[in-house]
Amino acid sequence: MLKIKGLYKEQHNNVIKNIDIDIDKGTSISIECSNEMSDLLINLILGRVTPAKGEIYLEDVRNLEYIKTNISTIGVVLREETFYERMTIEEYMKFFADLLSTKLDYKEVMLKLALLDIGNKKIKNLSYSEKRRLSFAREILKQPKFFMFQEPILNMDRDGAKIIVENIEELKRQGMAILITSVLFKDTLMLSEKAYRLNDEGLIELNNNIEESNNNIEEPKDTKPVYKVEKIPAKVEERILLFDPTEIDYIESANGVSNLSIRGDKFPCTISLRDLEERLKHFGFFRCHRSYLVNLQRVREVITWTRNSYSLSLDDKVKSSLPLSKRRLDELKDILKL
Template sequence: MLKIEDLYKEKDNNVIKNINIDLQAGNSISLECCNEVSDLLLDIILGKEIPAKGKVYLEDKLNITYFKKSISEIGVILREDSFYERMSIKSYMKLFEEILGTKINYKEILLKVALLDIEDTEIKKLNYSQRRRLSLARERLKEPKLLIFQEPILNMDREGAKIIIENIEEMRSNGTAVLTTSLLFKDTLMLGDKAYRLNEEGLIEIENNSDENDRGEEIDKRPVYKIEKIPAKVDERILLFDPTEIDYVESDQGISTLNIRGDKFPCSLSLTELEDRLKYFGFFRCHRSYLVNLQRVREVITWTRNSYSLNLDDKIKSSIPLSKGRLEELKAILKL
């Protein structure tokens, strides 16, 4: 559906280079990038910016050619979306239903995004989560072949984020290709079949959501040993933390970060080294990039059949990804 070849563009100190993407119908790609790069990439895809090098294709047609006839087949949700504030949800959806000439009943869409019960409410009275879901409802009326979504779950409440993810999954299952961009590493991991970091170095894959059931690990028969402290460096000081103080560990670009009572502390040990040292203190490798203290886990959340997360009972009520391939292992440990 969306194919990007050797894309290069520089604007306002933001650089997009060495971008090659082949997004097929029914698949999804999530990108971690800053707002400016996200905006620039979106403008290039939509033909508002001309690339310095490379090409963008939609259904094997150059994007400029494609948009002359088929712009209504692309769904776009910006991080800051505009509405007719004085309209009710119902009148807003009926307006776009008429503009698009769709045969879809807008009430069915509102039900999917959990807004049907407040359809008579004016848009200006909606909270942030409700407005984001209304944006998605509007674009679903198009039955788009491609959905581009900036920050689908940033700052969303838990239930709102779940609704967004469920709708994206349903659209994918119906053949829509989905491209999302996010500021946050963990949001990126939760949203796509494949996740990438897009920065000045180009496009770097940071996650492959394939099943990880076969880890090829033998049961560790070594005797239990005890590690008293885990080191973290802050400025010129080396802090030593008791393992039980750590809520979870995150690894990003090879750098491990200890998350403790809402604060973050860089650690010189790799995530694999930390996993080896912390396994006897109740820590679990819930994801390629995350190690969690199971004593902090309050809920296992199923977003879709392929997307899970762990909600923690820490100071800031963190939510971290759980890989599909680690779910059964976690159930066995917790005797679920």
Template sequence: MLKIESLYKKQKNNIINDLSINLKKGSSISIECSNEMSDLLVDLVLGKQLQMKGEIYLEDIKNLEYVKNGSTNIGIIPREDAFYERSTVEEYLKFFNSILCSKVDYRDIMIKFELLDIANVKIKKLNYSQRRMVSFARERLKQPKLLIFQEPILNMDREGTKIIAENIEELRSNGTAVLITSVLFKDTLMLGEKAYRLNDEGLLQLDNNIGQLNKDGGKIEEKKPTYEIEKIAAKLDERILLFDPKEIDYIESEQGISNLFIRGDKFPCNLSLTNLEERLKYFGFFRCHRSYLVNLQKVREVITWTRNSYSLSLDDKVKSSIPLAKGRLEELRAILKL
């Protein structure tokens, strides 16, 4: 559906360098990137900006030509959406249903997003999660062949996150190609069949289950030395802090740095996640995802978003939610005797 070949574009401080993507019908990818990089990528796909090098195709047609004639086949949900604030939810969706000549019953779509109870509420009175639901419901009326979604679950409540994830999965199962961008590492990993990181150095694929992949698709191997320890060291400014393992809620590895999360605060650690996994395995820590170690004593709930998307809700200070890779679910069940 969306094919990008050797794309290059420089805009101010942002560079998309030699980007290639092949997003097929019924598949989804999520990309971690800055807001500026996301906006640039979306503008390029939609032909609002022209690339310096490379090609972009939609259904094997060059994007500029496709957008002229097939824009209704593309659903777009920006991170900040514009609405008719004085319309009620039902008036808004009924209006778009009419101008799109949609074959879908807009009330059926409202049901999918749990909007019937607020059908007569004016949009200006909706909270953030409800507004995101309305945006997604509007784009579902198109029955798009390609959905571009910026920040699907950023700052969403739990129920909203589940609804968004289920609707993305349903669209994908019906043949829609889904392109997701997010500034948050965790959100990138939770949504999309494949996850990537996009920065000035290019596009790096992330393996959701085992290890980070290099640009050639090979796994980056790490050795596993064994230690007998009672403290984990982290650095804060010029100080070295020593934490008891039981103090640590979870550990996140992002761009080669392991961060200890303790009572809502983040502390960088010099050890790799694989190293920490080996050192902490006797303290009740579990590798729930290739980028996360979690203290199982802190896990309050295992959440199923879709059949392929899971997360762990923690009983820590900030009620954190971290990804659980599908391939680790059975091992976790065995450990917890579920």
């Protein structure tokens, strides 16, 4: 559906450098990037900005030609949007349903996005989560073939985020191609089967095989004495801080650095996530995702978003949510005796 080849563009100190993207129908990718990079990429795809180099195709047609006659087949939900504030939700949805001459029943779309029961509520009185769902519902009325979504679940309440994720999965099952961007690493990992990071160095795939490679390593037959680590080091400026494992809520690996999350603050650690996993397993730490180690004592809830998407809700200071790999779910159930 969407093919990008050798794309290069520099604008306002933001550089999209020689990236290649291929999103087929019925699939999605998510990209971790800054707000500015996300805006630039979307504007390039929509033909609002001219690339310095490279090609963009939609359904094998150059994007500028495609958009001339098929703009209505592209859905876009931006991170910030304006509404007709004096309208109610139902008036707003009916207005766009009539404008688009859609074959969809707008009330059915409202129901899927949990908006039907508050249809008489004026838009100016909606919460942030309700407005995000309304933007999504409006674009679904287009019955688009390609969908771009900035920050689908950032700052959303849990129920609203779950509704968004479920509907994204439903659109993929209907054959839609979806591009998602987010400033948060963990949201990027959770939202699509393929995740990338886009920065000035280019496009980097985040779904590596580190986790899987560990499963192929045979345990040594001779039993080694169990040791316990008393302190985990982290460097802050010129100081080296030593933390008890029980102080650590979770550990996130990003850009080759293991960051210890402690009471809402992050502390970089020079020890690799793989080594930390080995050293902390006797303290109740679990590799919930290739990029995360979690202190199971902090896990409050296992959340099922879809059949293939899970997360862990923690009872730490900031109520963190971490992605849970599907392949790790059964192992976690065994550990927790669920």
